[in-house]
Amino acid sequence: MQTSDEVDYVSGRTRLFGIVGHPIAQVRSPEMFTAEFRRRGVDAILVPLHVLPEHFDAVMPQLQRLQNLGGLVFTIPYKAQACALAEVLGAQAQAVGAINALAKAADGRWRGDIFDGLGCVEAFRRRSISFAGKRVMLLGAGGAGSAIAVAIGGERPAALRIYDVDAARADALVRKVIHASPGVEATVGAPTASGVDILLNAAPVGMLGDARMPFEVATLPRELVVFDAIVKPERTPLLALAESCGCTTIYGREMMHGQISRMTDFFLA
């Protein structure tokens, strides 16, 4: 029964999902996943859950006890840390060492996996751009960067060069990529746009009001394809420069679209 003093999109029966991050205001998952649930006729909602880093380890196992919680999305800075919350890890998550989705399965067990990398590859495929034989430069070896690197490693690039402000983290990711895709030419290297076909940013630099570029660069070659995993703003400083230089650009939003459907399958399985 629907009366004028009620909304029709949440009730006591609504299955709850959340996105956990810090900060949280910039995330797009609530409006996008909730729309996907509605399209599928499922009474569910995904809400923002702002957890501070110093609270994460204590808060998360208790949140998982909410009986009507169906699953969680993880964003910066929790994708690696969230692995510990899963009882079963998917293949992609095992290679990456991070998850961005945690779903309560029908048997009550928590399954974790990561979909960022597959979403990025899917975004390129939809633009008819292949990674095969390309020289790829990736900035950022955190949760999203790791998933992207592992997924691209499986696409047979000519070379994959990885940079992170934390050199040890970049080095560890190179080893993960080679382990998951033996024979791929993956290396750690300083950020550059020269001798590169595809430049990908997966570092948080350029988020929200941050006007900085992920590395010092004043111009980009016109032939370069530039991707930024950041979804807010949609047009990051890096993408703005790329467009002013005539480059092909691919937005974080496109990667997100590819992920939404796969992750919703995972949540509702």
Add this chain to the structure above:
Amino acid sequence: MQTSDEVDYVSGRTRLFGIVGHPIAQVRSPEMFTAEFRRRGVDAILVPLHVLPEHFDAVMPQLQRLQNLGGLVFTIPYKAQACALAEVLGAQAQAVGAINALAKAADGRWRGDIFDGLGCVEAFRRRSISFAGKRVMLLGAGGAGSAIAVAIGGERPAALRIYDVDAARADALVRKVIHASPGVEATVGAPTASGVDILLNAAPVGMLGDARMPFEVATLPRELVVFDAIVKPERTPLLALAESCGCTTIYGREMMHGQISRMTDFFLA
């Protein structure tokens, strides 16, 4: 920016509220509070949070750490237990020893208070029925029953008789009522509809599929006013009997309406 693949009622900026109970499917707060937030132009949502009794003490303090959580509503069986989560208790909550609302104040402190009793009195006032000089029988001395008893005690009834399956709980409530409203004639007594002007049910008997009456009774005097605090179903077995006997009936939904506005003020203060 609103596109067709997004909903417009939840985003990363949405302030989160919840209702905590066991069971949870029957609650009406999500659709009603969320509608009230919208009417006031506030970007906020209230979602169901199903917490099991054996998890309550561990889960709740961690839930309170969610940075975008603005407040919580408590329902059966948590109204008394939730007092411990408040740093500051309102006057009504102190008299009752229970809360149904916990709000994070601007200074970050958690304030608790209870609005059930005031909502019940308000529902009667809107029907132009006063408790003053009336003989009142109350069934149920739990969280809602306690709040209703304390609020009615302040309305100068001729007598307030209280029944609960747990006799000690009924006795403790009588003492609370007398402490809060010295001189009121409050007693513990078996459930009856004879010699009574107003009969109120605040026990969970008759909820959801429960076809039982809160006490053994086959007919009710036509002059009796009958109220039931249960909101689902709206027309409980007790209210159905009362209507078949020609009694005036007041629904749990009417009490809830009175509370929504006051509690929303409390949440957004």
